[in-house]
Amino acid sequence: MGLIKDLREVRPYDFQRPHQLSRLQLDAITLMMESYLRLASNFLSTYLRTPVQIQHLSTEQMSYEQYVEGVTIPSVLALFTINQSGSGLLESSPEVTLAIIDRALGGPGLGHFARRELTEIEQTIYRRIMERLLSLLTQSWSSVMPFETAVDTIEYNPAFTQVSAEGDLVVVQQQQISIDRHTGTLSWVWPYLSIEPFALMLGRHALGREDDQDVKPESQEMLRHLGRSKVQAEVILGRTTISLGEFRHLRAGDVVVLKNRYDKPMILSVAKQEKFQVLAGKVGGHLAVRVIGRIDEEPKHPGGALKALQPNVTPKGKEGMES
16 A cells, blocks of 8 residues: 555556557647648648648547447548557548549539549549648647658548557547538547657647646756756956047057956956956965855945855865955
């Protein structure tokens, strides 16, 4: 029980499908898909010259057998490959698919379309549209992991699109698409082996949410990385204003009078930002400055117990700071 009490929730273990994506990974995949759908709807609206809306509905894990049981025959099933080794499936309603093709050919896209298979010409047109949609998917998801896709075949019965074994896990993402007066569904089917690399990368980049909380690195880890960051520190000896004519006549040995007094603090800038008031001196034979206060504070008395900024090469010793 000592191991279980630290878990936020206890999830049942499915021995038939031991490999499952976590809620964090599913949420991350959903966010990536919603970002892609905006690109896809903009492309279809421009290409078809009519408003096209695509709304994400759900992201679920199920066996491939369960998915096949819910597919209505005939449905337009576009099988595509991922990096020549993985595979995926896009299911669309024939009515919406035919409306898209009718619009692509210059038609009004307002007629009634029967639920049927596509002709060879219609398949060619739809394949070109699918290639463009997959190209946008590659661009949208390439920030996580670069990959390549290609349309393989177009079928109408899931029995001929075995992207996975019957008992294997698949991730099904369903969307609703509306074009003119036609409304249908799109279903992206990702086999576990194809979507797992993306899920792992998305989890590492913390693009998802878990228990409605933003995934953020530990504060101590952030402080550790910040502590290693290097910043440039500069001390401004003083400032003055001269004319261009005076500048032209400057020669070696000339004295330029600064506005700063020799007994007044100088300015220490960190990353080009004025931050501290300092006094000049030496420590162990090295030039150094002593911080006496911040810019927005009253400077402390130089004689007090103050901390000197010493170079890393300064040896430890008992020498004081000489003004």
